Amino acid sequence: MDAEISLTVDGVRRTVMVDTRTTLLDALRERLGVTNPKKGCDHGQCGSCTVLLDGRRHLTCLSLAVANDGAEVTTAGGLRGSDGGLHPVQQAFLDQDGYQCGYCTPGQVCSAVGVLDEIEQGHVSHVSDDLEADPELTDDEIRERMSGNLCRCGAYVGILGAVRQAAAASSEGGAA
Amino acid sequence: MKELTYHRADDAASAVALVAGDPDARFLGGGTNLVDHLKLGVTSPTTLVDVSRLPLDEVTELPDGGLRIGTNVRNSDLAAHRAVRRGWPVVARALLAGASGQIRNQATTGGNLLQRTRCVYFQDVTTPCNKRDPGTGCSAIGGYGRYNAVLGASEACVTTHPSDLAVALAAVDATVVVLGQDGERRVPMSDFHRLPGDRPEQDTTLAHGELVTAVELPATGTARRSTYRKARDRASYAFALVSVAAGLELDDDGRVRDVRIAWGGVAHKPWRAEVAEAELRGRFVSEESVRAAAEAELAAAVTDEQTAYKVPMVRNLTALTLTGLAEGATR
Structure with missing residues (x-):
């Protein structure tokens, strides 16, 4: 069965006919040519296909495209800073060497944007001591919250620094 | 496909x-x-x-102080909800111990309960599995068994239920609201999942076509002082080896007025440790008293060399969890 769906991808509305078995990831990569989200494991275990879906970090490999008709997708390539240049999270990954081969980076960047937004909203995590307080983004909090994005090069030290830098920029009012 | x-x-x-x-x-x-x-x-x-766009995505406070959670409430939103964090910390903790931030943004309340085992043989269609393909046999018996059950297993299936949330819901006496062709019915959490017996293909007591529409949480003293602990092979983003959901209410003299204990990673369903609960009522909480209570529950455990570690692990994790709650730890 085929179905026509429309997606707004990085600000551009796209309409495409998909087989109902097509994942959102395959629709983006194979049908729309949007190769920024990567196919790592294709089973929800690595995080490299992460995008912002209707504003929240989300895997694309475990979603059917047809179930996401009308959604707004922002990939790491579609992020911009308030001045139109690099987004503070993108800049932080550059400044802190938050990658080596770069394959997991688009997913890491989208996940980091999601993490900062969740902190802003007061979401607690597995490592938060007090469930009733608003959490602070300590290094342990960053590690826990980014645990759904694997990096086979092991650039975790740089990724941690990048999220820390972006969080600092965000709390100064400059980001996301 | x-x-x-x-x-x-x-x-x-x-x-x-x-x-x-x-x-x-x-x-x-x-x-x-x-x-x-x-x-x-x-x-x-x-x-x-x-059903993901049905408007069943609200968390509503009930007149009696309880909470009604629509089936489409995302795991992340439920864990972040202020009333859950305050009144049912075990539920928030269990959710936060499961999956990743991305997956919690996608996974629903009802779907979490209906997720299926991660047994490697169930997921590998080239191997026999009674749960996936009834009558073909169980490859986990005598195979890779590190995650196998130690309580309530059968000759047909030795796997465990993977949900963290379900274990917490068992510990807070939640009710699952289900819609079928004949209308709505309410299923106590203890009757929602089932032991494998000779029908391991059936994870729950739902009939085909019945839809979970909500989960209700009663407000109780044991839920208010509760938490969830999970032992796993890495610090984050892994399924439980064993887990403990527990709630505690103490009398003025410090004895146990009421207690709830549910275990994950040990059985085909969340395992309510009612023997251990009964042992602890009226006693003081100490490492020794909780260990003894857990051992009474675990007298029925059946282990092999791959699963023997689970018995002391769940016993000790239960002691750690309840002594922490008694001392007023926040996690």
Whole structure:
């Protein structure tokens, strides 16, 4: 069965006919040519296909495209800073060497944007001591919250620094 | 993957009618488990009825102080909800111990309860598995068994239920609200999942076509002082080896007025440790008293060399959890 769906991808509305078995990831990569989200494991275990879906970090490999008709997708390539240049999270990954081969980076960047937004909203995590307080983004909090994005090069030290830098920029009012 | 017909449900009743009338139809919620199973060939429905956009996504405070959670409330939103964090910390902690931030944004409350085992043989369609393909045998018996059950298993199936949330819900006496063709019924959490027996293909007591629409949490003293601890092979983003959901209410003299203990990673369903609970009522909480209570519950455990570690692990984790609660630890 085929179905026509429309997606707004990085600000551009796209309409495409998909087989109902097509994942959102395959629709983006194979049908729309949007190769920024990567196919790592294709089973929800690595995080490299992460995008912002209707504003929240989300895997694309475990979603059917047809179930996401009308959604707004922002990939790491579609992020911009308030001045139109690099987004503070993108800049932080550059400044802190938050990658080596770069394959997991688009997913890491989208996940980091999601993490900062969740902190802003007061979401607690597995490592938060007090469930009733608003959490602070300590290094342990960053590690826990980014645990759904694997990096086979092991650039975790740089990724941690990048999220820390972006969080600092965000709390100064400059980001996301 | 077979040809797939996709329906987006307009309302819960028509979704139920569609699935109940077609043995090869399934509900689609967040999809984190089902979409993976479509790719792996673990299940081959011909029709999906997408219920993820039904307006069952509210958390409502009930007049008696309880909470009603719509089935489409995402795991992340439920864990972040202020009333849950205050009144049912074990539920928030269990959710936060499961999956990843991305997956919690996608996974739903009802879907979490209906996720299926991560047994490697269940997910590998080239191997026999009674749960996936009834009558073919159990490859986990005598195979890779590190995650196998130690309580309530059968000759047909030795696997465990993977959900963290379900263990917490068992510890807070939650009720699952289910819609079927004959209307709504309410299922106590203890009756929702089942032991494998000779029908391991049946994870729950739901009939085909019954739809979970909500989960209700009663406000209790044991839920208010509760937490969840999970032992796993890495610090984050892994399924439980064993887990403990516990709630505690003490008398003025410090003795146990009431207690709830549920275990994950030990059985085909969340295991309410009612023997251990009964042992502890009226006693003081100490490492020794909790260990003894847990051992009474674990007298029924059946282990082999791969699962023997689970008995002391769940006993000790229960002691750590309850002594922490008694001392007023926040986690």
